[in-house]
Amino acid sequence: MSDRAASPEVPRPVLWRWIQFVLDAGAWTMAILVAVVLRYELTEQTMAPGGVGIFCLMAIACQALVGFSMALYQGRHSFGSFEEARLLVAVTLIVATILVLLSTFLGFTLQIPRSTGVIAFPFAALFMAATRYAKRMFVESKQKPGDNAQQALVYGAGFLGTNLVTRMMQDPASPYYPAGFVDDDPAKKHLRVSSVQVLGTGEDLPDLIRRTRATVLILAFTAADSDFIRGVSDRVAGLGVKVLVLPPLKDMFGGDGARSVTDFREVAVEDLIGRRPVDIEVESIAGYITGKRVLVTGAGGSIGSELCRQINPFQPAELIMVDHDETALQATQISLTGRGLLTGRDTVLASIRDAENLLAVFDERRPEVVFHAAALKHAPLLQQYPAEAWKTNVLGTLNVLRAAQRSGVEAFVNISTDKAAAPTTVLGHSKRLAERLTAWMARETGRRYVSVRFGNVMGSRGSMLPLFSEQIRKGGPVTVTHPEITRYFMTIPEACQLVIQAGAIGSGGEVLILDMGEPVRILDVAERMISMSGKDIEIVYTGLRPAEKLHEDLVDSDAGDVRPFHPKISHTSVSGATPRELDYERWLMECERTEDAMHEAQVLEETERSHEDALGPGAP
Structure with missing residues (x-):
């Protein structure tokens, strides 16, 4: 020794x-x-x-x-x-x-x-x-950062900013060296923290970046307004500076896997779009899940998988994840348990199109709460293959509803889309019919069978933002259908919280809609994503697709907008549709009629625009 x-x-x-x-x-x-x-x-x-x-x-x-x-x-x-x-x-x-x-x-x-x-x-x-x-x-x-640390400006000399700078100055492994503070409060003009001084305000950013040769700008705010983030991003555009933001306080100081005050992330397009997540206090009303057998269809999808992750902490007696995609189902299981063996009772490989098999699953597992997220959702593809939309979104929903009725499900939440309001596309018509079937079943059972309408869910599989990201990665062009087209946006966690809350506050047959704020112009999103990438990429306009709206609706023009429980959640209703009313040929004719009407409206609009361009501005 x-x-x-x-x-x-x-x-x-x-x-x-x-x-x-x-x-x-x-x-x-x-x-x-x-x-x-x-x-x-x-x-x-x-x-x-x-x-x-x-x-x-x-x-x-x-x-x-x-x-x-x-x-x-x-x-x-x-x-x-x-x-x-x-x-x-x-x-x-x-x-x-x-x-x-x-x-x-x-x-x-x-x-x-x-x-x-x-x-x-x-x-x-x-x-x-x-x-x-x-x-x-x-x-x-x-304990100062090493020689390879990047020069960084810290925007915000409050509690988070000063704590952040102190941590950075004491950590030899810190990748960033604080070159100075930026703060809009005149009272902090001469403030120094760990020898780091407030150098100026946000208006001085371009000059401060050049003077300090900073390559990183850290926004030391946990709830920075999207307008503020957009303003900062615009001010530093073209200066070769990477903008970083801090995680929310609840992620830094609470929950499992909490992150620290130095866990930055780059500004995402979600920060720039303007969606401020609505606090719907799901914990206070999700008691109907605890101790119950909960079944989720489409559990391998973006919404279904996040729904499973949010349901799991409420300790259901059993979480039954149903999907026909075995790979997606395995990914959801891994995210929940860390294992992907697919040997437990939590995963069920089944298609909602198979009514007989679905009945057998419900008879065996006897779920008490059902979240129906399984659906086909790509509007252009369904416009070409309407029979697939009918089989999955309409008949598949009916299969799930009938199985839920037979097994005595207490609460049923059907996940719909804003395209079901005044529908024009095959997707919209199919989801509207699914809402009507859910309303019919609510009357049949007298139970809490409701639908929830979403706008575009940011980051979901196949959605616009991942598409733009991939187009930018490949060097473009970025394709936008129309320069004036707008859409509503919400985050995946926010969408899933609404689904959980809907099962508690919705009355049978209702449709619940989240107030998603003002619609966002898609062109603005594309331009900001290109600007963030630092690349010179062309935007190409491809024209509106068949039956596509320029601006989406959330509710029908003649529908009510009642908000009895939460100021940001609307309750409306739809007329029920019985299975006897289901007629594919008649439904298809309705889809074609609205497509033709949309096409005529688009042609008329283009003609009027061409006429105005030819005559010049101000012409009669």
């Missing part, structure tokens, strides 16, 4: 604490000497050096007794923090009080004036604080 192993070294933190006590002992000695000299007004008078020495030893003993009993040297507080400073003052004050009492009773013997302890108190506190500050400066000087 080596000598090192035989006699281990004193751990560095313990060694530092003993060194600090020795320094504090020296501080009391110096403070008492200064106090004695000041007490005698710098004149040579009768004074016993032995008495002063004994009094210093008494002060050191009191400091040891009080300091160790109050954990001043046990690392109770972060070194050099305000908490430690308060404790240090308290310990010093107690020691000074004890010294005053000792000098009162022993002062004649030791020839020490009673005021010595009072005079020594501020000097002792000052000297002890000075040694701690010197150590903190020394430690921080050794």
